[in-house]
Amino acid sequence: MKKRCLDILEQSKSRGWVLEPEAKEIMKLNGLHTCRNWWIKDAADIAALKKQFTYPVVAKVISPLIMHKTEKGGVIKNLNSADELTAAFKKLSSLEGFEGILVDEMISGLEIIAGAQDDPQFGKVVMIGIGGTSVEIYRDVAIRLAPLTENEALRAIESLRGLDLLTGYRGAVPVDLKALAGFFSRFSKLVFNLGERFKSIDLNPVMCRGEKILIADARILL
């Protein structure tokens, strides 16, 4: 486990969860890709960074007091210009504990959910499912013991009832299952290596398009 990861976890311990940009940093340090994102602490930085953004973007509040951002009105989507982003910054800055905003590029693709938890029977387990109603209504997920080889990860993905959605249903761009299996395997190894340092992890959603597997939101509970 890299020192920076351990430092983030240590610094977040008293809060009980890891701020989203730092959770994403841990993922990146372990070979998992995220949507491009910027932690903006001062509205003046928006102008300086504006050429780097590919609109539309989403702005999310960063606050040690707000874990469930959407419920607190801390997420503003479909921002198409620096002006809109600045306005969003101003709005979000009124939320309690405000420490800036996270600007995420909005990526199209198929949403999946990946997660991990400490199971009383099995210890560290990882989960993958297709996002939205597949997971929430049909509980169409695969759960396996961490860590997984790429082959085991692929078999888990192939066990999903909604596999057709991944392989190009109704002309959609198919998700590269090998790339997704690689992602899930790397995630499972991270989970295993984290050991007792966390309670649960949610990567929700992870956007998939072809070979691109990008984490759009990450939450680590300690």
Next chain:
Amino acid sequence: MAIFGISMTNPEHPANIIYSKNKYHYQTKIYCINPSGGTFRGEKVYTGIKEIREHIDVAVLVIRSDLIPAILLECIDAGVSGAIIISGGFSEAGRHDLQEEIRQICLEHDFPVIGPNGLGVFSSPFINTLFFQDERFVKPLEGVIGLASQSGGILVDLMIRFTQEQVGLSRALSIGNKAVIDEVDALRFFNSDPRTKVIGIYFEGFTPLRGRDFIAELKKTRKPVVLFKAGKTPSSMKAISSHTAAIAGDYFVFNEIIKGTDAVEVTTEPDFLSACEALSYYGLRKLDSVAILTLSGGHGVIASDYFHQLGIDVVPFPDPDSRELRDMLSVNIQEIASFSNPVDLTGSASDEDFIQSAKYILQRDYVDGLLVLYLPFIPKMTSSSLPWRLARLRSEYDKPIIAYVPYIPKFGVFIEGFEAHGIPVTHSIESAAKMFKAIKRKK
């Protein structure tokens, strides 16, 4: 074997029953122990384990729970190899402290113990610690299925079912409260037991993190394993702060993780029996598509539906094959039977049509197994040699055949014929389809 707890006043005391049945029906030499000494049915009653001069392989404890820690220490001191604790009065009765005490004694002295609060071991012809009079219980058949159960009552139920269906057991193990030996040890034992070819385990839950050891052991196991886990109520997820935790209840996690192994999971006692039985005949194998050979269209359609639900293909035969099969059979059925899949020979078919069809089907490389829906009441189904001839085809083509035969005593000659020649028989079409599902190796 030394049995603690022989009663001089209560002939139906479990210790007395265990003593009697082992003394007269099993091969292990048995000693009885009671601190009062004396004689029991003409045999010397020893006052303690140290009075016995011979080495004792197993001590069977049927005494008050609070006496057990001291007796265990005496057994360990006397060089006994292990113990079975039949007595209850431990964690199931709130005495977690007492169970923990015996666990610590056993771990400290590396002393294997089965139980407490279980029925112990059935391992014919050596030992049987189930405390039922023989005349009030079935006599299990010798076979290749090893059973382990957390519940003694369910183990008994399963033993009755297996015996009624003529399915034999290698050994049976009631692990009870599993203070020391649990389902992981049972799995490890049966995997190395030469008498056991299929392992069936009923249990209700793992102790913390033991599920991980169980999966590791399962991955090492070379034999088919059938798991029947009760306790499926989702655990209450209080804080839904984690999406993953909200989705993953205890049973759901178990069920999902088992999917990633080769083990077969069942959810009912009949399915447990069917899966164990089918695996004892055929083991795990590739089974992408099956063929159905029937004498009744309705039976064939129902079977197709079950296979579809279970994710097993019933692939229609190519037209040239259907035509070739039709031309081989009796003229009187050529215009009325169906020759795709299911192959429905109708009630006008003869034994010979049935055998020729089975042979042709088993020769097809796109068929991995054959379900025969055999109806002995069909007028031209007369030959009692049909099961034997089908069994010969099964061996020749090395493809599993499972037979459905409706049950009435008159059909016994056919049912026994199939079973005697190594073709499993069920009396429900659903169960037959589930048998195929059980032997299908996961991808």
